[in-house]
Amino acid sequence: MSLELYLDLISPPCRAIYIFAKMNNIHFNYFPVDLLKGQHHSKEFEGLNILKNVPVLREGTFILTESVAILLYLTRKYSTSICWYPPDVQLQASIDEYMAWEYEGLHMLMKKVLWVKLLIPKIMGQEVPKQKIDDIENQIQTNIQLFSDHFLKDKLFITGENICLADLMAAVEMMQPMGAEYNVFKDNPKVNEWHKRVEERVGSTLFQEAHERLLTINSWDPSILEPSVRENILIMIQSITK
Structure with a gap:
């Protein structure tokens, strides 16, 4: 099951997720969404995220929005270094x-x-x-x-x-x-x-x-x-x- 990330790197939360995934060698398919062109308002994107915003994570039928939720999901799913979100x-x-x-x-x-x-x-x-x-x-x-x-x-x-x-x-x-x-x-x-x-x-x-x-x-x-x-x-x- 492939990990898909829908991002626009003009967005700080999207950049945080992009950097985090790259730093932790998390393989993902990157789908750019151009906010300045309004691509997040397209019918196709609305079918993915009714909130019409980025970032979006998709793994099979599982879809997750909101940057904090996505980052925490990645730390847990991919067992990244504990420094990112320590157990303490x-x-x-x-x-x-x-x-x-x-x-x-x-x-x-x-x-x-x-x-x-x-x-x-x-x-x-x-x-x-x-x-x-x-x-x-x-x-x-x-x-x-x-x-x-x-x-x-x-x-x-x-x-x-x-x-x-x-x-x-x-x-x-x-x-x-x-x-x-x-x-x-x-x-x-x-x-x-x-x-x-x-x-x-x-x-x-x-x-x-x-x-x-x-x-x-x-x-x-x-x-x-x-x-x-x-x-x-x-x-x-x-x-x-x-």
């Missing part, structure tokens, strides 16, 4: 705590800054007001500091001396603004050094491979958008900029 219940709780915080604490902010600094101007042909961008950037720096003070503290990684799922997820989230050439690490040397350690453990070649689509997104041409896709994007833009 307190270390597990630390990882769970970060993963519960991540969506509001990092994911939405990192997504917003990519859109307001790059994608919205490309699609709409006009800049987002500077005050809006400044507000998002200020909140990002506040939450990066929270990550440093609460989750990382004085440790090499979130659970101590070894990389875990939370480190991988956090590292790929913090890369998202790089697509808009905004470096969230420059004002926090401790988080910057942590991020370098994560990339080193992953391996620079794999880390860069997983981020290639993000780091070349500036060359994306929004004129190719179909009307229905553009309409969906405009609705999302309204929620981001309100």
